Amino acid sequence: MFPLGIEPYLIGGIIIGLGVSLIYVLTGLHATQSSFFTTTLSWFSKLPHFQEERNISERDWRLALCLGLISGAVVYTFTMSPSGMFITGVDSWRLALGGLLVGFGTRLSNGCTSGHGISGIASLSTTSLYAVITFLVFGIITAHLLEFMGVL
Amino acid sequence: MNARNIAVYGGGILFGFGLACSGMTRPEVVLSFLRLDDLGLIFVMGGAAVVTFLAINIVPKLMKAPALGGSFRPRVSVLTGNTLIGAAIFGIGWGISGQCPGSAVASLGTGNWPIIVGLAFMFLGAYIRGRFIRDRN
Numbered sequence: 001m002f003p004l005g006i007e008p009y010l011i012g013g014i015i016i017g018l019g020v021s022l023i024y025v026l027t028g029l030h031a032t033q034s035s036f037f038t039t040t041l042s043w044f045s046k047l048p049h050f051q052e053e054r055n056i057s058e059r060d061w062r063l064a065l066c067l068g069l070i071s072g073a074v075v076y077t078f079t080m081s082p083s084g085m086f087i088t089g090v091d092s093w094r095l096a097l098g099g100l101l102v103g104f105g106t107r108l109s110n111g112c113t114s115g116h117g118i119s120g121i122a123s124l125s126t127t128s129l130y131a132v133i134t135f136l137v138f139g140i141i142t143a144h145l146l147e148f149m150g151v152l
Numbered sequence: 153m154n155a156r157n158i159a160v161y162g163g164g165i166l167f168g169f170g171l172a173c174s175g176m177t178r179p180e181v182v183l184s185f186l187r188l189d190d191l192g193l194i195f196v197m198g199g200a201a202v203v204t205f206l207a208i209n210i211v212p213k214l215m216k217a218p219a220l221g222g223s224f225r226p227r228v229s230v231l232t233g234n235t236l237i238g239a240a241i242f243g244i245g246w247g248i249s250g251q252c253p254g255s256a257v258a259s260l261g262t263g264n265w266p267i268i269v270g271l272a273f274m275f276l277g278a279y280i281r282g283r284f285i286r287d288r289n
Contacts, residue, residue: 009192012174017203019166026159028222033254037278049282068164073261076172085263098249099270103277109238122204123226135243142247143186
């Protein structure tokens with residue numbers, strides 16, 4: 001069940017929680033990620049969905065969050081990563097097809113692993129609990145189907 | 153850059169560091185969780201949610217308002233059909249690719265340039281949602 005132990009997972013999760021908590025304590029904002037796609041598109045698309053006032057007002061801090069995520073991963077990679085830089089071996093078609101569904105699905109659901117999974121669960125939102133159960137079940141079924149079909 | 157955005161950037165650095173430390177920036181690790189080979193991801197989401205739960209529920213008792221302005225409000229949302237349909241579609245994409253929005257963005261910082269393909273298609277998916285799905289009022 002835990003071939004690599006639980007320490008890196010638990011420590012990483014606590015650090016993620018500290019980051020989300022720091023942002024909440026200083027600003028009251030929930031540091032969630034998938035809205036970033038919608039708010040960033042507000043710079044490029046005139047569609048009413050993207051031009052909603054909320055998207056315009058959030059787009060700068062959501063970009064700052066995105067740059068923070070990248071910077072934090074750079075710091076880890078160059079200070080503590082046992083194996084240095086990382087390049088995924090997952091096929092491009094899977095990144096593309098999966099990415100399309102992730103972008104569409106998280107924006108339809110109004111949340112992702114961070115929005116529903118961390119901030120929503122931490123807020124004891126039943127909506128988020130149902131969303132988390134749903135994406136976990138569908139993710140596990142899909143990964144097993146691909147394994148069954150020999151796509152690894 | 154105002155103080156709010158600098159604070160978000162600082163918290164984001166911790167967030168991204170934690171994502172890389174926990175292996176979530178590696179689609180392979182997420183896929184091994186979804187195949188139920190390595191259940192460590194439970195501790196990532198659980199550990200982050202417990203710490204955030206403490207912040208959301210204890211800090212507002214100690215401070216009236218966030219240090220840099222704004223207000224304390226839990227993240228609550230209304231359950232609709234779209235919440236669950238979207239979560240199911242997200243889950244399928246997660247199971248195909250091992251990527252979620254935060255981990256994919258942070259993965260760029262580990263040097264994982266092929267993830268740009270995944271991020272580009274996430275933007276496309278978010279655009280299709282805004283272009284073709286009518287918002288409920």
